[in-house]
Amino acid sequence: xxxxxxxxxxxxxxxxxxxxxxxxxxxxxxxxxxxxxxxxxxxxxxxxxxxxxxxxxxxxxxxxxxxxxxxxxxxxxxxxxxxxxxxxxxxxxxxxxxxxxxxxxxxxxxxxxxxxxxxxxxxxxxxxxxxxxxxxxxxxxxxxxxxxxxxxxxxxxxxxxxxxxxxxxxxxxxxxxxxxxxxxxxxxxxxxxxxxxxxxxxxxxxxxxxxxxxxxxxxxxxxxxxxxxxxxxxxxxxxxxxxxxxxxxxxxxxxxxxxxxxxxxxxxxxxxxxxxxxxxxxxxxxxxxxxxxxxxxxxxxxxxxxxxxxxxxxxxxxxxxxxxxxxxxxxxxxxxxxxxxxxxxxxxxxxxxxxxxxxxxxxxxxxxxxxxxxxxxxxxxxxxxxxxxxxxx
Amino acid sequence: xxxxxxxxxxxxxxxxxxxxxxxxxxxxxxxxxxxxxxxxxxxxxxxxxxxxxxxxxxxxxxxxxxxxxxxxxxxxxxxxxxxxxxxxxxxxxxxxxxxxxxxxxxxxxxxxxxxxxxxxxxxxxxxxxxxxxxxxxxxxxxxxxxxxxxxxxxxxxxxxxxxxxxxxxxxxxxxxxxxxxxxxxxxxxxxxxxxxxxxxxxxxxxxxxxxxxxxxxxxxxxxxxxxxxxxxxxxxxxxxxxxxxxxxxxxxxxxxxxxxxxxxxxxxxxxxxxxxxxxxxxxxxxxxxxxxxxxxxxxxxxxxxxxxxxxxxxxxxxxxxxxxxxxxxxxxxxxxxxxxxxxxxxxxxxxxxxxxxx
Numbered sequence: 001x002x003x004x005x006x007x008x009x010x011x012x013x014x015x016x017x018x019x020x021x022x023x024x025x026x027x028x029x030x031x032x033x034x035x036x037x038x039x040x041x042x043x044x045x046x047x048x049x050x051x052x053x054x055x056x057x058x059x060x061x062x063x064x065x066x067x068x069x070x071x072x073x074x075x076x077x078x079x080x081x082x083x084x085x086x087x088x089x090x091x092x093x094x095x096x097x098x099x100x101x102x103x104x105x106x107x108x109x110x111x112x113x114x115x116x117x118x119x120x121x122x123x124x125x126x127x128x129x130x131x132x133x134x135x136x137x138x139x140x141x142x143x144x145x146x147x148x149x150x151x152x153x154x155x156x157x158x159x160x161x162x163x164x165x166x167x168x169x170x171x172x173x174x175x176x177x178x179x180x181x182x183x184x185x186x187x188x189x190x191x192x193x194x195x196x197x198x199x200x201x202x203x204x205x206x207x208x209x210x211x212x213x214x215x216x217x218x219x220x221x222x223x224x225x226x227x228x229x230x231x232x233x234x235x236x237x238x239x240x241x242x243x244x245x246x247x248x249x250x251x252x253x254x255x256x257x258x259x260x261x262x263x264x265x266x267x268x269x270x271x272x273x274x275x276x277x278x279x280x281x282x283x284x285x286x287x288x289x290x291x292x293x294x295x296x297x298x299x300x301x302x303x304x305x306x307x308x309x310x311x312x313x314x315x316x317x318x319x320x321x322x323x324x325x326x327x328x329x330x331x332x333x334x335x336x337x338x339x340x341x342x343x344x345x346x347x348x349x350x351x352x353x354x355x356x357x358x359x360x361x362x363x364x365x366x367x368x369x370x371x372x373x374x375x376x377x378x379x380x381x382x383x384x385x386x387x388x389x390x391x392x393x
Numbered sequence: 394x395x396x397x398x399x400x401x402x403x404x405x406x407x408x409x410x411x412x413x414x415x416x417x418x419x420x421x422x423x424x425x426x427x428x429x430x431x432x433x434x435x436x437x438x439x440x441x442x443x444x445x446x447x448x449x450x451x452x453x454x455x456x457x458x459x460x461x462x463x464x465x466x467x468x469x470x471x472x473x474x475x476x477x478x479x480x481x482x483x484x485x486x487x488x489x490x491x492x493x494x495x496x497x498x499x500x501x502x503x504x505x506x507x508x509x510x511x512x513x514x515x516x517x518x519x520x521x522x523x524x525x526x527x528x529x530x531x532x533x534x535x536x537x538x539x540x541x542x543x544x545x546x547x548x549x550x551x552x553x554x555x556x557x558x559x560x561x562x563x564x565x566x567x568x569x570x571x572x573x574x575x576x577x578x579x580x581x582x583x584x585x586x587x588x589x590x591x592x593x594x595x596x597x598x599x600x601x602x603x604x605x606x607x608x609x610x611x612x613x614x615x616x617x618x619x620x621x622x623x624x625x626x627x628x629x630x631x632x633x634x635x636x637x638x639x640x641x642x643x644x645x646x647x648x649x650x651x652x653x654x655x656x657x658x659x660x661x662x663x664x665x666x667x668x669x670x671x672x673x674x675x676x677x678x679x680x681x682x683x684x685x686x687x688x689x690x691x692x693x694x695x696x697x698x699x700x701x702x703x704x705x706x707x708x709x710x711x712x713x714x715x716x717x718x719x720x721x722x723x724x725x726x727x728x729x730x731x732x733x734x735x736x737x738x739x740x741x742x743x744x745x746x747x748x749x750x751x
Contacts, residue, residue, distance in 0.1 A: 021646055028642070032635040039628050051617060150612070243518040245558060252614050256433045257621050259708040263426065264625060266709075270422075271632060274415055278639060282646075285408050289650065337631070345627055347620050 009313040022286055023318065027325030029275035030363040033268070034326075035333050038355045040268040044261040046351045048230075052254050055116045055201060058082070058226040060246040062239070065222055071244060075224050078238070080231035083117030085204040086219045093198070094169040097179070099144070103155055109144030113169065113182075115204030117225050122186035134166075134210075135183040136202040139190035143197035151197040159187060171214045180210050191350060229254070272359070276366055283318075283370055287378040294379075304379075311379045315371040322367050330355070400678055409647055413683035414690060416636050420725050421691050422712065423629050423636070429711045430625055438618045442495050443608040444590040448472055449583045450603045456583040459600065465592040468492060468564060472582040472607075473571050478536040478546075478560050483526060484517045489557060490564040492586065497557060502530050502550030505562065508569035511546045512561035514554030527551050536560075542573045590615065637732060644736055648672065648743065655747060669744045673737045680733060 013019050065071045075084045093110035100108045113136070119127040123140050130137065138159050143151035166181040182202065190196045204223075224246075226232060232248075239246050297307060334353070342349045400406045438444070445467075449456050453471045460466050476488045493504050500515055513526045529548045537543050552561065562570070564586070571578050584607060587593060597604060606612070651672070658668050698713035 018646070018650070021642075025639075025642055025646070028635075029639065032631075036628065036632055036635065039631070043624055043628065047621065240518060241523070245518075250613065251610055252617065253437055256437045256708070257618065259706050260430045260433065260621070260625060262706060263708050263712065264628060267422065267426065267632070271419065271635070274419060277415060278412055278643075281408050281412050282643070285405060285647075288404060288408075341627060345623050348624070348627070351624075 005309060006313050009310055010317055013314060013317050018286065018289070019318070020321075022282055023321040023325055025282055026279050026318075026322040026367060027329045029279050030322075030326050030367060031329035031333055033272040033275040034330060034355065034359055034363055035337065036271055037265075037268040037359050038353050039337070040261070040264045041356065042351050042353045044258075044265055045354070047257055047261060050350070052252065052257075053229050054196075055118075055120060055225070056114070056196065056199075056250045057248065057252050058229050059116070059249045060224055060226070060232075060236075061249060062222045062224075062244045062246050064220050065244055068219075068222060071222055071242075074239075074242065075222070078235065080226055080228070080235050082225045082227045083204070084222065084224045085115060085117070086208060086222065092172060095172055096144075097168050097170050099157055102157060107145075109157060110172075110198060111138070111142075111144070111169070112199045113207055114199055114201050115207040115223075116201045117204055118227070120186075120188055120201055123189045128186050130185070130201065130203040130206075132203050132205045133183075134181065134202070134206055135185045136200045137186045137188050138184055138200040139196055139198070140187040141190050141197060146198075159184060163187065173214070176214070178214050189350070191347070223249075272363070276370070279367070279370055280374060283374045284378075287374060291378070307379055308376075311375045312372070315375045319368050319371040322371070323364060326363065326367070330360075397678060400675065400682075405647065405650075406679065409643070409679055410683050410686070412643055413640065413679065414687045416640050417684055417687035417725070417729075418690055418694075419636050420633065420728065421687065421722070423632055424722075424724050425712055426708075427626065427629055429708055430622060433708060433711075434618045434622055438611075438614055439590040441590075441611060442491055442586070444606070444611040444615065445587045445593075446607040447585045447587060447593060447596070447604050448607040449585060451583060452581065453583045456585065456602065459602070460585060463596075463599075465587050465589070465596065467586045467588055469583060469585050470564065470567055471571065472580045472584045473567070473578050474580065475539075476570060476578075477539055478511075479540065480534060480536045483513070483524070483529070483534070486517075487559040488562050488570070489559040490562045490567050492564050496561055497552040499550045499552050501527065502548070505549045507547075507563075508566040509544070509546050510549045510563065512550045512552055513548050514558055515551050516554045517558075538570060539574060539578075541575075544570075544573065633728075637728065640732060641735065644676065645739065648676075648740060652747065655744060665745055669741045672740050672744070676736060676740070677733070680729060684729065 062071065072084055075081050093112050095108045096111055097108060102109060116130070119129050120137050121127050122137060128137060140159075142157045142159050143153060143155060144157060145152040145155050162184045163186065164184070166183050168179050169182055170177055170179045182200075188201070224235075226235060236246055294307065297310075302310075334355070338353070453469070457469050460469060477485065478488055479485045493506075496504055496512065499512070502512075505511055513529060515525060515527055517524050517526055530551050531548065533545050533547050535543055535545050585596075585604075587596060593606065655668055655672075658671070659665075663671070692715060695713045695715045702713075704710065
């Protein structure tokens with residue numbers, strides 16, 4: 001009994017062009033709002049995790065603290081601090097005699113050696129914990145020369161063949177040149193960070209050892225590295241209350257970026273709800289169009305139960321086609337965005353677009369609810385009305 | 394022509410108007426958001442003093458002769474080594490020389506004009522204890538310059554020490570401080586303050602002098618914010634494309650559903666031209682009503698936000714601030730006109746084709 005009725009409803013549904021357009025419109029609304037939400041959220045995550053949380057921005061210094069021991073103890077006892085060290089290693093760049101005259105220009109390329117503690121993400125997205133031995137992680141895109149503060153892009157040295165090998169570093173001092181061998185254990189993706197074209201990172205303890213051999217400077221400043229940049233304000237406030245004023249090694253004002261990206265995420269959620277509203281309007285408009293057919297059915301003797309079953313079938317079919325088109329549109333739009341955007345914005349390929357399954361399921365649930373709810377509400381409202389008045393309006 | 398009363402009486406017109414209002418409000422917010430983000434980056438990143446402070450590796454007199462006529466140059470002065478002011482009562486401070494227009498907003502007092510006038514932050518920590526410096530406003534204080542010279546200054550104003558923590562001195566009087574110290578305080582080079590970071594490249598091209606940014610630490614930040622703005626722009630363009638495609642699709646659906654009505658009008662004797670004009674007129678009125686209501690709704694939303702919602706997000710607060718000077722409405726008007734033209738061309742040809750079918 002049910003199947004023939006379903007077939008009739010399906011047949012009627014498929015014959016009406018407007019139904020296809022409505023399904024396409026529902027799918028377009030939800031696909032775009034899912035993709036926009038994913039893009040906004042992914043952009044926020046990319047800047048927070050990859051850019052602002054890069055090790056350079058998590059290191060702070062306190063210049064000439066009054067009570068050095070007390071300060072180091074306090075810092076070591078804070079959970080937010082990953083490590084405390086006496087020297088950052090930011091003395092001067094080191095020469096790489098191995099690459100002498102690499103570009104046939106009689107120059108020796110330079111590299112900065114910076115200290116850090118904890119894990120660093122390398123190019124295959126895994127993390128390396130640098131030990132206190134002589135090992136380092138260098139940039140994937142190594143540009144040794146700078147002009148007016150900007151790297152010279154056409155002079156690149158590929159360090160990939162040197163992974164697992166030792167590279168000589170020479171301290172630039174005519175009177176006392178010294179060389180050290182440091183093992184390259186991995187390359188970090190500096191394209192993601194948009195900078196750091198000539199900086200290698202090694203464990204600060206290993207770096208302090210070689211710095212002492214080269215230039216034994218007295219310990220004046222205290223450096224610390226945060227676990228997460230989000231703790232910056234908390235730690236800074238605590239230290240200021242003790243009378244210390246920490247300065248970031250590399251200053252970056254995060255607030256305007258985070259506020260702008262937060263708002264972008266809110267706007268994308270807003271678009272999601274506005275899509276809901278638009279879809280409701282469209283479905284309601286469709287119901288208005290079908291009102292006469294519904295009332296004519298009543299004159300043929302259709303009971304409330306018959307109309308209810310027809311309404312449920314129509315809602316199910318509308319939901320099924322909307323769902324199918326949503327998935328197709330999502331795949332198409334996602335692939336178009338992935339291919340076209342990097343043409344105009346190359347850094348975009350560093351962003352991993354995460355289509356949140358929660359948002360996707362939310363969208364499907366809302367489509368289902370809307371399809372059923374609006375049809376049922378219309379059915380209930382129209383069932384009691386006078387047929388004559390409504391047909392002739 | 395479509396009677397306004399007839400439009401208002403039809404339920405389908407109101408569905409269309411409501412959808413258009415919602416979509417116009419999205420467009421208003423999207424364009425305003427773009428303007429705000431760009432302005433936030435300009436003010437907080439590009440407009441920073443250090444990104445406009447250039448060092449020229451030449452003698453002061455030569456630079457002054459060559460550059461003083463240029464309109465992008467705000468101030469030229471001799472480069473100097475570091476300056477520091479100390480006092481056991483208020484603590485140690487670096488000096489941040491700034492032009493008056495760049496100084497932070499004051500909590501109390503006035504901006505320093507004379508050579509012996511300074512601004513202090515409202516708060517400092519001395520021997521681990523918080524010390525409020527507001528009480529020093531208007532008073533004279535003796536400070537030691539670079540541990541060499543003792544000078545008396547008047548504190549003319551107090552600023553909020555959230556982001557900066559130094560004594561602010563009027564840059565135009567910097568020579569007064571440098572001349573109190575031995576001549577080796579000057580490096581022999583010249584510093585120039587320009588009006589915008591983007592004019593730095595222009596200056597490099599037009600001037601035959603060796604120059605660079607005095608403090609290059611801001612370059613990383615500029616690069617990151619450049620890429621951020623491009624990304625935000627891209628995502629907003631996708632949102633705008635979505636909004637416009639929905640607008641066009643819905644309009645064409647509604648128009649398609651008037652097929653029967655158009656045929657009836659044709660049999661009644663209306664020409665193709667009159668039928669097209671009828672519907673173009675209908676859509677013009679719908680768009681105008683929707684646009685006016687969307688502007689009024691935006692104004693209402695800003696009032697509701699101002700009175701009932703308070704957040705710390707400065708960008709969000711600016712989004713809901715009504716500012717007559719913003720040009721964000723201009724691109725919206727251009728877009729609406731463009732969509733209207735596309736729609737009207739569509740209506741014209743659709744009517745022509747459908748009439749031919751009869």
